[in-house]
Amino acid sequence: MIQLNNVTLTFPDGDGRVTAVDHVTLSARPGTVTGITGPSGSGKSSLLAVAATLIHPDSGQVMIDEVDAAQLSATEATALRRDAIGIVFQQANLLPSLTALEQLAVMNELGAPHSRGRRAAVRTHAAELLASVGLGDQMHKRPHQLSGGQRQRINIARALMNDPKVLLVDEPTSALDQERGASIIELILRLTDERNTSTLLVTHDLVHLPRMHAVMNMVDGQLDTVRAEALVAAN
Template sequence: MANSLETKAVTKIYQTDTGVTRAVDSVTLAVQNGEFVALVGPSGSGKTSLLAMLATLLSPNEGEIIIAGQSLMEMSDRERTRFRREKIGFTFQANNLVSYLTAMENVELMLRLNGKYDRAGRERARELLARLGLGDRLNNLPRQLSGGQQQRVAIARALIHNPALVLADEPTASLDTERAYQVVQTFANLIHEQNRVGIMVTHDLRMTAFADRVVQMMDGKIRRVIDNHEEITGFSRGTLSSAPPSEPRAPRLVPRLAPS
């Protein structure tokens, strides 16, 4: 099966007040289509910086990133924006939806951005939202939806334009356990069904239960990769040897970026 995502010795260096920090240090990773990867690690381990580089929002200082056969290294800012719009789907921890657009309109937004807003697209958006259990919430504004429903709308928006790569940044951060499980399970199922590459950053190790692979980061490096289903289950339950318990939420440390 083809690797739709490859990183080759990707490194990100931040210049902070206390000196130079290698937030991501020579990370090499290959993910196949239809694979759902959970990226875990404590605050400052480099997982969000890696996610930002995969999303073309940050440029690595060293190394190479290839998504859907295209290297991100030679792209101009404009090309990156276009690439992000066409090839990447995104869900965020918060502020996921446009507050003045309904659930349906939020999903359709990606079609409009890509110039693919037509009847077939609208029908696909309706079906996707219905599949996510929001068939009766199509015309609700985000403020009229619960946190879990908002995340499901964001998942639909991330998938509607058939992206090669779907990124989720802490998608369960504001949800209770039951809803968090529902959201991640739905997300994983759709990644598998639609044969996309899915990367999820999470602090909540329980959510890794639905992943095909768990990548644990520490100090900017990949500390451990778990791809055995039983080991993943053990890791998510905290029973696997050396698996840390679920980490408490910590404020995200934001270093000042060094010129790339």
């Protein structure tokens, strides 16, 4: 489970500071997807960065499995992020020279102890994850041989390599057409249920919001729970 309690984040702005996240409280329970939407510049990306332990907030708690990530050192936060948090970036950022299988397997090499002895098991796990996102027959292809939707599926599978408790997803459909975007949302919903992750998903694509378990709207750094249908109708 992930829970943010009264989180505030500010950045320097000339002689003062600008507030990006303003006393935000939210939680996502295991097996659920919470959608976060709002206009550009409203603080969504900053909020996701705080949830991902990439930025320390000025104040408040970031509780991940009963650990307050806001109180961790940089080294401790890196370990927590590696072990408990999966991040799906807006762009897949795949390494051009690696196959789909290798894109996932390389996650085993990122500072985890005893990684060399686990390589065979890691490749098996990577193959299983690629099969779970519908790419079992594409695992030996490189990014230039795959479609945008397929690359995004690898991006999602890679985020799940370390069996995270929390999944953070940033605009997963922004570079896809509506049909491929809908299939990616369906995939995230299914994997969240199957793997019992607590998922936060930032999106501008309002059409997908009614399928999510909860929807939050962010404006000027502040977050409110809304009915997805009402938000779609208003736009």
